[in-house]
Structures are given as structure tokens and as C-alpha cells.
Amino acid sequence: MTRTLILLRHGKSDWSTDDEDFNRPLKKRGKKAASIVGQWLKRHKLVPDYVIASPARRALQTAEVACEALGVKKKKIGREKHIYLATADDLLYVLEGCPAQARRVMLVGHNPGLENLLHFLLNGRLSIPEDGKIMPTAAIAVLQMPESWQKLDRGAGTLEFLIRPREIA
Numbered sequence: 001m002t003r004t005l006i007l008l009r010h011g012k013s014d015w016s017t018d019d020e021d022f023n024r025p026l027k028k029r030g031k032k033a034a035s036i037v038g039q040w041l042k043r044h045k046l047v048p049d050y051v052i053a054s055p056a057r058r059a060l061q062t063a064e065v066a067c068e069a070l071g072v073k074k075k076k077i078g079r080e081k082h083i084y085l086a087t088a089d090d091l092l093y094v095l096e097g098c099p100a101q102a103r104r105v106m107l108v109g110h111n112p113g114l115e116n117l118l119h120f121l122l123n124g125r126l127s128i129p130e131d132g133k134i135m136p137t138a139a140i141a142v143l144q145m146p147e148s149w150q151k152l153d154r155g156a157g158t159l160e161f162l163i164r165p166r167e168i169a
Contacts, residue, residue: 003149005095005121005157006048006106007114007141008037008066010059019057022084026061033138033165034062038069040168041106044161046142050102051076052094054083054109062138063108086113088120098149105149111135121145123155126162138165 011030019025026034041047047070053063063077080097082090091113098105107114115134118141119126128134135141143157 002147003102003145004046004104004160005143005145006041006046006104007118007135007143008034008062008106008108009111009114009135009137009139010054010056010062010108011065011138013058013137022056024056024058026058026065030058030062030137031065034065035069036165036168037138037140037163038066040163041066041140042070046104047072048104048106050078050098050105052078052080052083052098052105052107054086055079055081056084056110059083059108059110063106066106066108083107083109083113086110088113088116091117092120092152095149095152100149102149114141118143118159120154121152121157122159125155126159134162136164139163 011034012027013024014027053059064074080094082094140163142161143159146156
């Protein structure tokens, strides 16, 4: 049984506030992008059965808005401190902790961790866009994954979609 991993980078955050990095909220544009991405996932029948997000305000807000568009209740969003300021190894650790029955996992986090995880899981099988940004704000990567979340090896994933909100009609 294959599994699906959805990586969602948080939406555009509001730098006009005096909030420290962890507490920085989303801008209106970030909320709109998260909703667009959630609607796209729903249309493509990619509703996650397990959602885990960084507890940083902008990531959690992104998860909440996307899940609302997906029809997933907010109380189903797990918070994982290891996603904030994460390395690829930290994110692999988080994925290893996913329930065995979780077939479709959505992980909501930050760069550079998400991009580094994507490079690891694809083992370099990734085209770099012209602007050099693989996972700009509110971008999603959808990967087919092996049968188990345990011990994910380099190159274990196969990229199905890499979508930016502005590419969604």
C-alpha cells in the first residue's frame, strides 16, 4: 500500500507586526493562498487523514485555513515542535512518528527544512524553477511514498505535484 505525503509551506506572513518570528501571523494574502491550496487538494481528492503542523502561528494558521477548505476539522491538526526551525532529519523524525494507519499525511512547515526534505526524498530528481524557489510560501509538494513511514531512505519518494497558489486557476 503506497502512501501520500503532502508538504505545505506556510503562507505569506505579516512582517509589519512587532511579533517575534514564532508568533508572526499570516497576511491576508497568505490566508487566501492557503485556502486556494486546500480547495485544490480537495478537488484532486487529496484530503489528508493525518495533519501535522509547526506550532508557529503562521504555519498553524495555514494548516487551519487549508483544512477548512478541505473539510478537515481544526481539532484534527496535530502540533509538532520539531517542525519549527527543522532540518530534513528533524522532519524525517516527525514522519517516523506518523501513525501506521495514516495513508495520506499533510505536513505544514517552513523552509529551508521542507525544501531539504524534498531534496532528500527525491534524491535530486527535482527541477529547479527559473526563480530558484522550490517551495515559495503556500506551495505544496505531493509525493507518493513507500508502505511505511518508518526509516524513509534517500530517494524514497516520487513527486506527483509541485504547485504554487498562483498556478492554480
